[in-house]
Amino acid sequence: MSQELFVINNVWMMVSIFLVFVMHLGFATLESGLARSKNTVNILFKNSMMPPIGLLMYALWGFSLMYPGADFAGKVFGFSGWGINLPEGGETSSYNAGYTFWTDFLFQGMFAATCATIVSGAVAERIKLATFLVFSVVFVGLCYPIVGMWKWGGGFLNTLSTPFYDFAGSTIVHSVGGWGALAGILLLGPRIGKYVNGKIKPIPGHSIPMATIGVFILWLGWFGFNGGSVLSAAPGAVSRVLVMTSLAAAAGAVGGCLFSYLLFKTGDFTMVLNGILAGLVGITAGADQMGVVDSVIIGLVAGSLVVVAVTVFDKLKVDDPVGALSVHLVCGIWGTLAVGFFGNLAGTPQLISQLIGIGAVGGFTFAFAFVLWWVLKMTMGLRVSEREEMEGLDIHEHKMHAYPDINSPGYEMSMPEKEEVLEADLPKRAPITA
Amino acid sequence: MSQELFVINNVWMMVSIFLVFVMHLGFATLESGLARSKNTVNILFKNSMMPPIGLLMYALWGFSLMYPGADFAGKVFGFSGWGINLPEGGETSSYNAGYTFWTDFLFQGMFAATCATIVSGAVAERIKLATFLVFSVVFVGLCYPIVGMWKWGGGFLNTLSTPFYDFAGSTIVHSVGGWGALAGILLLGPRIGKYVNGKIKPIPGHSIPMATIGVFILWLGWFGFNGGSVLSAAPGAVSRVLVMTSLAAAAGAVGGCLFSYLLFKTGDFTMVLNGILAGLVGITAGADQMGVVDSVIIGLVAGSLVVVAVTVFDKLKVDDPVGALSVHLVCGIWGTLAVGFFGNLAGTPQLISQLIGIGAVGGFTFAFAFVLWWVLKMTMGLRVSEREEMEGLDIHEHKMHAYPDINSPGYEMSMPEKEEVLEADLPKRAPITA
């Protein structure tokens, strides 16, 4: 292993870090675009706090929980100590041929933050800000690294006779986020006005352009998410992963587009966007194991699946403003199963392992998240008041509007501040002087 | 050739892929920003489908058409078979010292998609969605790879005694897009309200910020478009290309800014944006052959040219909502010619070859596109109905608005669905009960 290769690998991994980082921008724009303008600041606030919370929790103990190292790893739990401490040789190739200790930490830390961001969109437009922040801290700090260890940290899913396979995290990242989101949605309930007298009333997001920007940025980010998961710059492996990722995204777009056209007889653009993301999530579990045709099929199926899922969740009155469940949970499961159906690893034993992985991760995460949400509901409360929800979280939780001056000439006017007037305080009319 | 260099080169090419990919986001934001809000979803839909269509067509047969390899290439047509099949050693440096087979495919595939995106902006706000999608499939699937082969695949333009020179595609990509756009515009006609009683009525785009974001992202993407066209990470060559690209963009901005100020006596910001793009397109044909002064001159001329071109096209009643002709066609031609005037290759023989290349590519592409558009006009129809155009393509083709809730408190209200009422259906007044 030459020093040069180590340097190259590390450069590649750093580029991947940047790409995974921009996914947070992608989520921020996607989620706020798909929500109403009265809740935009709130969503951006949450998304902006995810990388900070993710990184700091990961620095505090998350990294040691998820990658405790051979000495400390258990089957279901391991821990190698508080904080992040540069190990002997951590800045050289003796740490790893692909990256330094710091690169490792930052790449994994950026990953960690994404799973909480997935939850953020699903519970948007009605959850209390503080409650969500507390949830994220615990979820990213405990649930994600523990589950992650099972596979990537060397835990029991990795030591099955046919090891569970999840290349870049269809299950470990996306489904984990999805299960957390599902638990939250169930305890929160739908937004006011979403299901009225048994009818579904769509609540369109406020900016399709912003959502589109988000999807493009997420696709870009996925190059690092999947490409970086090779954990080195190995030319064949990485470039193959990039191609399969792109083809699945492309096929997802086509799947979402055609399938929704068949169903709804209109070019439903949100389904194209969802299709792209679905393809990306779907390929994530096996991006390094698939061929060209496999990837296209996986993408097509994911793109169609997401259309069905969105409709079904709505029928079930599971109100998910940004479609996070359909994309991350459903297609995360699909992608994980696909490893058993397509590509190099296909076969019944693998399929069984995939099912075990999906079940174990899903069961634990859902239970963890449900209890956590429930405790928060009992203590801090989950949901804003009806008035806050109607008037928007922005003005109540942040005293701010997202677009203060559009069509508001008088907006800048400031007046002596007043709280809501009580009947008794009503001013007497000043005498009129002509 | 060391393995290390191969790995580095491949990393560089992958970074270039990402940059070319984000150009699609740049086009999406630029084009939708320069169109009216009532057509925004439509434009974003088209732009979002370009990378999927481009990649899938390229995977189906485009790549084999454009780069058939020595055995299959002809002077004007070559084909090496369906699909993309990893050749022997395709993941190693025996395929190419600069990149793997996969990297090659993805880089070229992302390129391919850009030329259809150029068309998308020029025919915006009046073309039928389905027609445009069919056009793109054929244009990217046949026209672009055939023309591209002439030069980059080893065809006749490359085997002229003084070979036609087009470093990164001023002609092969940008002009090709421009010619396709011109044919479309001629058959489509101008938007309603653009030319009334012989007067030009400007139709401003709906979001200058979005257009600006687009231009910045395109500049960024051009680093990969031109920098990646070196096809390796060769430090001198690549960094020189980046500098010349940036200087031309900078000079283009200054050219557009000053020249439009002279003409219109105001700081016309759209001309600054166009100037930047003009400089970028202009330098693309010879970015590796120019010096500092050459690049600045090319940029300045391009930036001024685009101002003239926009005005002239408007005078000619050629309605191009985003200025794609002025930027990509006119400056593409200028950049290609500039290789004969400036830099290492300057000279009459080169100039003649450049003219041959421009003529051959232009003639074929325009004819191809014209026939294709014409066939589509006869079959599917090119243009939406007058009513659809007036009320916006978004609501008719997509049943969706781009900004659903801005200033729309009652928006979320959903009511028993009704199609347009016929006189006969008019309800009787319900009796009023006090």
Added chain:
Amino acid sequence: MSQELFVINNVWMMVSIFLVFVMHLGFATLESGLARSKNTVNILFKNSMMPPIGLLMYALWGFSLMYPGADFAGKVFGFSGWGINLPEGGETSSYNAGYTFWTDFLFQGMFAATCATIVSGAVAERIKLATFLVFSVVFVGLCYPIVGMWKWGGGFLNTLSTPFYDFAGSTIVHSVGGWGALAGILLLGPRIGKYVNGKIKPIPGHSIPMATIGVFILWLGWFGFNGGSVLSAAPGAVSRVLVMTSLAAAAGAVGGCLFSYLLFKTGDFTMVLNGILAGLVGITAGADQMGVVDSVIIGLVAGSLVVVAVTVFDKLKVDDPVGALSVHLVCGIWGTLAVGFFGNLAGTPQLISQLIGIGAVGGFTFAFAFVLWWVLKMTMGLRVSEREEMEGLDIHEHKMHAYPDINSPGYEMSMPEKEEVLEADLPKRAPITA
């Protein structure tokens, strides 16, 4: 030093160029998001002209002023000639082990442009466009490279017995921008309506989402700003810098969030955004000298400091629409001082050198900028007329709106052009024919 390492280093530096370049997009979106929509085109115009102006001035003579080379450098001034001329071996590792001459120029040129962009935001919404452009040309062309030479070009700050330390430019870039901004603000005065009868009236920006996009992009860009300042791809050093940069940003967000919550009892999202930027500016001076805990502390302090600074500047009636002083000047100083308090270099001698550096740079820059602004005030005038300021700079300086068609169905109507009507010109009523 192997050729391979040279190539890798150069690739890394090119990636850093891209990241620093996108910072300009970050500034453009941040600044225009924090200003009112009536001034949006104006701000975008300025921000779009910054990279062109920066690069061209740097190419003309700036690069030779800032990095004159050992032969030409003086203690306070050096110059190695006009233009940029590829030196012997400038494309090989004999120029520098980390990058080619071209890479060097472009990286430094992109840096240069950022310091003028910082000024742009602070003087926004009232400064004359032409005046600002002239200021930028001179500021980027003379002040920045002269000051930069003092440290990075080998000038007197670099040859102190304990050399002044400024890793990536908390002082050399950010404070320089901040001082230039401060001088401008003092001579310009506050915006109309900001301070009325001794009361502060907030003037909220028009798009929080755009500002948020800006902050994410700036964080991304900072990976190149700081990571590239290592000037090679050295795995340990670069990845460590990335981690410390991210942790400081994360801590800044938390600091801004908590501290502003304590003070204002609401989740003031602008303070989260400011906190992130504050953390980034704060860590910039010592990113390669700090440990994990140092970085978190620096970020936390910066994030809290920025909250105080914003409030204090407002109390002092220093009207800075985007908070550039609080972020770049105040946290730039804090970050520079922090090198004396934390990390490898901490100690009294270093602290003294830091104070010398801050004082020298601050004194010179402020004086330079003040005189420059003052001369411009006497000649071209600094400030637009009251009417222009009230109705917006967009319509007066650019004859354009940023969002032309939002809620404007009649907008596209064009009518026989007319300047303001004089009483005498008033038309007689046409006879009415029924």
Added chain:
Amino acid sequence: MKISVKPDAKLMKKIEAIIRTSKFEEVYEALAEIGIPFMSTYDVKGFGLEHGSSQVYRGTSYNVGFIPRTKIELIATDDQVDPVVSTILKIATTGKVGDGKIFIMDLEEVIRIRTGEIGEMAL
């Protein structure tokens, strides 16, 4: 074409109501139920006893002064006025300051553009 504006066509009223934006949907549905799903609405800024909620921007709190309200405009015949007004009162009243006002004005004439019908026929 001659439109006769009859001075005796005073049987129509114009009703304008300024209501809380969040009440609009309910009011609309209630009016539809009593057979009046015809109206034009737009957003206004209301200045009244209730002031806008205070906002914070970069650490300074301020008050925008106004509250977003929705204005309903409705033409009705004389005998529809009572039910319309009482329906609005029934739905839009919360009892808190800021509920808004209803204005009633005389209307001289109304014309349906589609047909040129005038008066009550045009409603």
Added chain:
Amino acid sequence: MKISVKPDAKLMKKIEAIIRTSKFEEVYEALAEIGIPFMSTYDVKGFGLEHGSSQVYRGTSYNVGFIPRTKIELIATDDQVDPVVSTILKIATTGKVGDGKIFIMDLEEVIRIRTGEIGEMAL
């Protein structure tokens, strides 16, 4: 300053027309031709017999209920009313449901802010 509001100043009318937004430009130009290029306009949401076109969002179709319309407000003297109304009818009529309405109201007084002129002089 005393503005005398004369009860006999009833020579002015206020004309409000709710028309299809896409017809506005034409209507404006036609009115300008007969010498009335003075008006104020704004966007309203129209609820009437014609319903908004159905929309689809993530697979569920729904109807926003209203249609965007433009409202024109115009002060005119009594004798201008007829030509104004007939001009609007001529241009804005498509014959399809949803063309809108014209309302005519009495106006007591109009004042030109620039000069303080009142009545017909102020138009």
Added chain:
Amino acid sequence: MKISVKPDAKLMKKIEAIIRTSKFEEVYEALAEIGIPFMSTYDVKGFGLEHGSSQVYRGTSYNVGFIPRTKIELIATDDQVDPVVSTILKIATTGKVGDGKIFIMDLEEVIRIRTGEIGEMAL
């Protein structure tokens, strides 16, 4: 519920003023000072003698025709009309073409939604 619309309740007027948007804040404050901080406002496009400033887009200059104006709507009792009008005139007059207009109309009835109060009580 029965709202009696009394024909003699003619003591109220509706005042509409179309003013320069940039004058709104001052006008509001002046009205508040004389005890009338109650109103509804919205943005309109004004077509009058003054034309919109000419704009340039990609090298072609054009004129949008209208000017953004703010419309104030205010219900006042008969005796408040004079001071309101003179206050508006005092503040909103710049003397340049385009200052806008004030319209005064009869109001038949006003009802406070919160309480159901009618007439002057409801103001």
